[in-house]
Amino acid sequence: MGRAPCCDxxxxKRGPWSPEEDRQLRSYVQLNGTGGNWIALPQKAGLNRxxxxxxxxxxxxLRPDIKHGGYTEQEDHIICSLYSSIGSRWSIIASKLPGRTDNDVKNYWNTKLKKKAMAASRASGAFTAPGTPTALSPDASASSSVTSSSGDVRFAMYSQPQPQTQGLIHFDAPPCKPQTELAPVPPAAIALDGTGGVWASEPASHAVALDDVFLPELVGGDQLFPYGDFFGGLQDRTLELSACYFPNMAEMWGAASEHAHAKPQGLCNTMT
DNA sequence: AATCCTTCCAACCGCACGACG
DNA sequence: TCGTCGTGCGGTTGGAAGGAT
Structure with missing residues (x-):
């Protein structure tokens, strides 16, 4: 017996939102905020949702800072790079792209970028495609692709757990040069100290242990970062990585007052 | 013009997690 | 400690829109 549904x-009402419903929700939230309780909000806002x-x-x-479509090459690179290193952690990926939502990034990846990336990677010969039997497992029957009722080719889940790297695409992602439209990297960006085990910042007193920096699942028991090669080598890409994997990114964002405005809404304080 | 096919994306679903009593 | 509740997340789906035949 599962938990009770959140609503009756x-x-x-379900399905697409009408302009009137949008107007009601927007005006209510802008006037009153969410009140920290989305469950009670529809009633207060007079919505049957x-x-x-x-x-x-x-x-x-409806959020005022939302962007739709018009993805830049720079954003493409960031999505590809992060996807190849952390997989489908869309909220984390979206948090690196101001104005983008996890749903939007996910849709963009699934409908456009995945194909683009597959084509590019296939051309470069560094390709292992999700759902491609030879890339996934000696036991090709462990996975399959399906065609949905609406015609999309949609990859089925693996019937057995797969090592994460096997289902991922390898990229020769060009370096992501900083651009003003992108979320700034928190000033706590760090550099590898060369020992492979400890990361050191400037000044050295801010040195942190590797497992304090990366998401636990990204750090193997032997303290090796398993996906560093996706970035063309971990050592050269510390600026980008530091912004993605700090466990308390939001706190650092807040601490860096000049960048506080860039903290994406809804960013979790801890990324677990 | 009609039909079929493909693409795209808004929205839904269920699960996991943290907060709280 | 446990149960409940609200929130956040990632996977999935339905159907509209546009293209191809």
């Missing part, structure tokens, strides 16, 4: 699905639906609509569509 039979009584709330599930709280989760309201939250999703606001975060993915």
């Amino acid at each position: 699905k039979a009584r709330v 599930c709280g989760k639906s309201c939250r999703l609509r606001w975060l993915n569509y």
Whole structure:
């Protein structure tokens, strides 16, 4: 027996939002905020919608700082690089792209960027495609691709756990040069001290242990970062990585007052 | 013009997690 | 410590829109 549903699905409206509903939600949130309670919000706002639906609509569509479409090459590179290193952690990837939402990035990857990346990687000969039997497992039957009712080719889940690298695409991602439109890297950016085990900042008193810096699942028991080669070598890419994997990125963002405005909304304080 | 096919994306679903009583 | 609740996340789906035949 699972937990009770968040709302009575039979009584709330579902499906596409009407302009009137959008207007109601937008004006309510702008006037009152969310009140920290999305479940109670629909009733207060006079909407016959599930709280989760309201939250999703606001975060993915109605927020004033949302961008839709028009992805730049720079954003493409960031998405590809992060996807190849951390996989489908869309919220983390989106947090590196101001104005983008996890849903938007996910859709963009699934519909456009994945194909683009596959084509590019295939051309360079460094390609292992998700769902490609030879790339996944000696036991090709462990995975399959399916065609959905709507016609999309959608990859089925592996029937057995796969090492993360096997389902990922390898890129020769060009260096991501800083651009003003991108979220700034927190000033705590660090450089590898050369020992492979400890990361040192400037000044050296801020040295931190490797497992304090990276997401635990990205750091093997032997303290080796398993996906560093996706960035063309970890040592040269510390600026980009530091912004992605600091466990308390939001706190650092806040600490860097001049960059505080760039902290993406909804960014978790701890990335677990 | 009609039909079929493909692409795209908004929205839904269920699960995991943290906060709180 | 445990149960409940709200939130956040990633995977999945439905259907509209546009292209191809």
